[in-house]
Amino acid sequence: MLSNIQINENRLWDSLNEMALIGATKKGGVNRQTLTDLDKESRDLFVKWCKEESLFVTVDQIGNIFARREGKNNNLPPIMSGSHLDTQPTGGRYDGALGVLSALEVIRTLNENNYLTEAPIEIAMWTNEEGCRFPPSMTGSAVFSGQYNLNDALSIQDPNGLELGNELKRIQYNGSTPCAPRSIGAFIETHIEQGPILEIEDKNIGIVTGAQAQKWYEINILGMEAHAGPTPMSNRKDALVAASEIVLLVNSIGNDFQPGGCATCGVLEIGSPSRNVIPGKCFLTIDFRHPENKILNEMDKKLRNTIKLIEKNNKVEIKIKQILELKSNVFNKSIKNIIQDVTKKLNYSSKEIVSGAGHDAVNINAIAPTAMIFIPCIDGISHNEVENVYKEDVTKGAQVLLHSMIELADNSSIIIDN
Amino acid sequence: MLSNIQINENRLWDSLNEMALIGATKKGGVNRQTLTDLDKESRDLFVKWCKEESLFVTVDQIGNIFARREGKNNNLPPIMSGSHLDTQPTGGRYDGALGVLSALEVIRTLNENNYLTEAPIEIAMWTNEEGCRFPPSMTGSAVFSGQYNLNDALSIQDPNGLELGNELKRIQYNGSTPCAPRSIGAFIETHIEQGPILEIEDKNIGIVTGAQAQKWYEINILGMEAHAGPTPMSNRKDALVAASEIVLLVNSIGNDFQPGGCATCGVLEIGSPSRNVIPGKCFLTIDFRHPENKILNEMDKKLRNTIKLIEKNNKVEIKIKQILELKSNVFNKSIKNIIQDVTKKLNYSSKEIVSGAGHDAVNINAIAPTAMIFIPCIDGISHNEVENVYKEDVTKGAQVLLHSMIELADNSSIIIDN
Numbered sequence: 116m117l118s119n120i121q122i123n124e125n126r127l128w129d130s131l132n133e134m135a136l137i138g139a140t141k142k143g144g145v146n147r148q149t150l151t152d153l154d155k156e157s158r159d160l161f162v163k164w165c166k167e168e169s170l171f172v173t174v175d176q177i178g179n180i181f182a183r184r185e186g187k188n189n190n191l192p193p194i195m196s197g198s199h200l201d202t203q204p205t206g207g208r209y210d211g212a213l214g215v216l217s218a219l220e221v222i223r224t225l226n227e228n229n230y231l232t233e234a235p236i237e238i239a240m241w242t243n244e245e246g247c248r249f250p251p252s253m254t255g256s257a258v259f260s261g262q263y264n265l266n267d268a269l270s271i272q273d274p275n276g277l278e279l280g281n282e283l284k285r286i287q288y289n290g291s292t293p294c295a296p297r298s299i300g301a302f303i304e305t306h307i308e309q310g311p312i313l314e315i316e317d318k319n320i321g322i323v324t325g326a327q328a329q330k331w332y333e334i335n336i337l338g339m340e341a342h343a344g345p346t347p348m349s350n351r352k353d354a355l356v357a358a359s360e361i362v363l364l365v366n367s368i369g370n371d372f373q374p375g376g377c378a379t380c381g382v383l384e385i386g387s388p389s390r391n392v393i394p395g396k397c398f399l400t401i402d403f404r405h406p407e408n409k410i411l412n413e414m415d416k417k418l419r420n421t422i423k424l425i426e427k428n429n430k431v432e433i434k435i436k437q438i439l440e441l442k443s444n445v446f447n448k449s450i451k452n453i454i455q456d457v458t459k460k461l462n463y464s465s466k467e468i469v470s471g472a473g474h475d476a477v478n479i480n481a482i483a484p485t486a487m488i489f490i491p492c493i494d495g496i497s498h499n500e501v502e503n504v505y506k507e508d509v510t511k512g513a514q515v516l517l518h519s520m521i522e523l524a525d526n527s528s529i530i531i532d533n
Numbered sequence: 534m535l536s537n538i539q540i541n542e543n544r545l546w547d548s549l550n551e552m553a554l555i556g557a558t559k560k561g562g563v564n565r566q567t568l569t570d571l572d573k574e575s576r577d578l579f580v581k582w583c584k585e586e587s588l589f590v591t592v593d594q595i596g597n598i599f600a601r602r603e604g605k606n607n608n609l610p611p612i613m614s615g616s617h618l619d620t621q622p623t624g625g626r627y628d629g630a631l632g633v634l635s636a637l638e639v640i641r642t643l644n645e646n647n648y649l650t651e652a653p654i655e656i657a658m659w660t661n662e663e664g665c666r667f668p669p670s671m672t673g674s675a676v677f678s679g680q681y682n683l684n685d686a687l688s689i690q691d692p693n694g695l696e697l698g699n700e701l702k703r704i705q706y707n708g709s710t711p712c713a714p715r716s717i718g719a720f721i722e723t724h725i726e727q728g729p730i731l732e733i734e735d736k737n738i739g740i741v742t743g744a745q746a747q748k749w750y751e752i753n754i755l756g757m758e759a760h761a762g763p764t765p766m767s768n769r770k771d772a773l774v775a776a777s778e779i780v781l782l783v784n785s786i787g788n789d790f791q792p793g794g795c796a797t798c799g800v801l802e803i804g805s806p807s808r809n810v811i812p813g814k815c816f817l818t819i820d821f822r823h824p825e826n827k828i829l830n831e832m833d834k835k836l837r838n839t840i841k842l843i844e845k846n847n848k849v850e851i852k853i854k855q856i857l858e859l860k861s862n863v864f865n866k867s868i869k870n871i872i873q874d875v876t877k878k879l880n881y882s883s884k885e886i887v888s889g890a891g892h893d894a895v896n897i898n899a900i901a902p903t904a905m906i907f908i909p910c911i912d913g914i915s916h917n918e919v920e921n922v923y924k925e926d927v928t929k930g931a932q933v934l935l936h937s938m939i940e941l942a943d944n945s946s947i948i949i950d951n
Contacts (some may be wrong), residue, residue, distance in 0.1 A: 138617030176706075178919070203805075203807050205807075207806045246808065247809075247810075250808055252809065288878050309763040329762075331925075339914075340917040340918075341913075342915040343726075343795060343797035344727065344729070344747075344795060344822050344890035345726065345888070345915070346913065347729075348784075348788050348796070350729065350913070355780055357781060358777075359776075359778075359780035366771065373766065377765070377766065377839075379810075381761060381771060381812060382803065382806040382807065382808055383803060385799075389621050389799050389800065390668055390670075390818040391665075392797075392917075394798075394799060395623070400808040404762050470762075471764070472760055472762035472763050473809075495759075495768070496757075498760040498810040498811075499810075
């Protein structure tokens with residue numbers, strides 16, 4: 116039997132709407148890129164709300180924010196939930212914010228019901244999940260989980276040459292708490308699915324069993340700039356033609372490795388572009404994903420072999436640099452079982468699902484028992500200003516989170532490592 | 534018999550070097566884009582040099598600069614020569630500057646020899662030849678020759694939304710002289726070839742018989758932004774994949790229409806690019822050239838038909854806008870004959886050649902008898918910071934220009950319309 120306390124659906128919905136005003140775009144989305152003035156504004160609002168709930172707020176060296184509610188036994192490791200508040204340049208209102216504010220709603224509900232859990236509870240707000248301004252993504256949780264060096268992370272530059280560490284100082288979120296692994300009882304991240312499966316199958320809750328393996332690359336192509344008019348076709352070293360061949364190669368690799376393969380070029384930049392100059396330099400990014408590490412390695416091999424041919428055929432130089440590798444992740448089965456059990460008791464429909472996107476939970480899974488709760492998003496659209504959800508799904512997601520966290524906090528011993 | 538006066542090769546070479554300091558890049562090139570502070574600096578230096586030669590300087594409504602040396606009979610239309618001082622972002626030291634400063638050297642030579650020509654002589658410095666900041670190119674000469682509306686030209690915006698007319702005011706080159714066709718006896722533009730032909734055939738002087746036909750296009754592609762991870766390959770509307778197919782189509786059209794066809798995509802921009810977002814918007818430019826109007830139209834047809842297929846296959850919307858059309862040009866035969874005759878009398882080797890690039894001379898050819906003199910450039914490289922020439926070729930080009938202008942100014946009646 117679950118306790119009969121319930122989250123306040125309007126309070127959660129209103130907080131999501133208020134947060135979405137910060138960086139709101141004309142098309143109804145949000146542009147709140149990490150460590151900008153708008154990111155600071157969203158952090159300030161979140162911290163204000165946490166303090167209103169009498170939570171103990173700390174900021175670590177990479178700007179991750181933790182808000183703690185003490186339990187009966189504060190020697191127990193905390194049961195933690197959270198996500199991120201930064202967005203893509205053409206981001207939506209729910210990617211990240213849903214997970215942070217659902218965790219806040221859990222605390223608000225416990226407070227108003229005077230429900231004291233056995234273990235303490237913490238909300239986590241991770242820095243730079245999106246990685247669009249400071250690649251790679253999920254930096255805050257990667258440093259926290261010991262998978263990325265702190266000083267390397269602080270030195271990452273944005274396209275204008277500004278450093279992550281300096282921008283953190285500028286917005287005054289360069290905290291003093293050491294950013295390093297510590298004991299966590301369990302971590303649960305609530306998130307929109309960012310894909311179409313739950314909606315197509317008409318399910319309320321996605322019980323996430325793990326996440327896809329990923330590889331990110333940067334490609335630099337060096338050809339020769341020359342005048343577009345008097346330079347015969349046969350004398351050209353066109354960097355954009357080579358880049359275009361790579362974009363189509365990447366797309367065909369995605370199509371060839373079905374089911375499950377995803378392959379995307381998200382950024383393509385010409386050095387000093389001009390309409391009547393043959394491009395001499397191109398920069399290109401590649402994002403490869405697959406549920407199986409082994410098949411992702413096959414995609415990698417095909418990419419590298421074919422790029423050698425593209426280099427030769429176009430008389431250009433091509434450099435490939437892999438900048439991110441995430442192995443496929445399996446989440447904690449005992450937490451997954453509790454989420455499944457709670458979902459069933461609440462009479463919500465659910466489906467086990469593999470996350471196509473990377474999430475901070477994937478990093479935390481390396482140091483603590485971790486799981487995720489997905490809710491559907493309309494038409495499966497995310498990283499887009501029209502990203503949207505149904506209020507009833509938001510409510511159900513937070514309700515599942517609330518009771519799963521109570522179960523975990525009151526019965527820590529049920530958590531068993533995989 | 535030619536008169537025995539000679540240009541001063543060191544003075545011309547020194548002026549070219551001094552001008553190349555304005556916007557000089559580390560790699561030995563020049564970045565002096567139109568209507569920037571650096572463009573103003575180059576104009577100021579040119580005007581200072583003209584005033585030192587007692588020339589009468591006027592600036593017209595689009596910022597074209599004219600510097601006039603009176604003749605014996607100032608009722609005769611002027612014999613004019615010139616080019617431009619703006620450069621590409623990765624431009625060279627000679628593209629444009631050679632034509633302006635060779636014309637200045639002609640005047641300096643006439644002045645120091647007290648040689649008074651029958652007709653007056655003018656130098657022209659045309660605004661925004663390159664078109665890289667404010668497309669399309671050759672704006673100043675296009676408005677002057679009545680082929681582009683003045684107000685339309687003043688409203689062209691750069692990528693930051695700054696207007697050409699406002700930038701002209703800002704650098705104080707918004708002159709009051711009407712920018713409209715007037716009577717010109719002859720126009721000759723001296724320029725580097727910007728291709729490899731003269732060097733390969735070991736010729737000093739290119740006698741330019743005309744210029745290729747050109748069409749420029751802007752392509753806008755609308756797909757759908759979505760998260761690169763959880764969006765299955767089959768659900769995508771990837772604008773960059775469509776753009777890449779167009780880049781390769783353009784390249785294959787260039788290769789298919791040989792000899793003579795040139796086809797280039799110089800600019801490709803993704804709207805709000807991010808490494809883990811499927812691109813939803815792309816902007817692309819195309820530059821098509823061919824010596825024959827008829828064949829250029831066939832290239833146009835192939836482009837439009839195949840883009841329809843690319844649009845359908847990628848489930849995106851593609852808009853094509855043609856923003857420039859230049860018909861193939863035939864220059865004035867009587868001026869060409871005089872240049873050929875002078876070259877022969879000076880004992881320089883020469884070759885008739887069709888210009889692959891557009892030039893201000895192509896616009897002026899619509900309203901006045903016009904021709905061009907080419908000199909070789911090393912490895913045929915231009916629109917590149919390593920663009921280079923041999924000093925002896927610069928000298929020979931200016932020497933041919935000097936004597937051709939004297940012939941034309943002293944014997945205006947030999948100029949016959951084609």
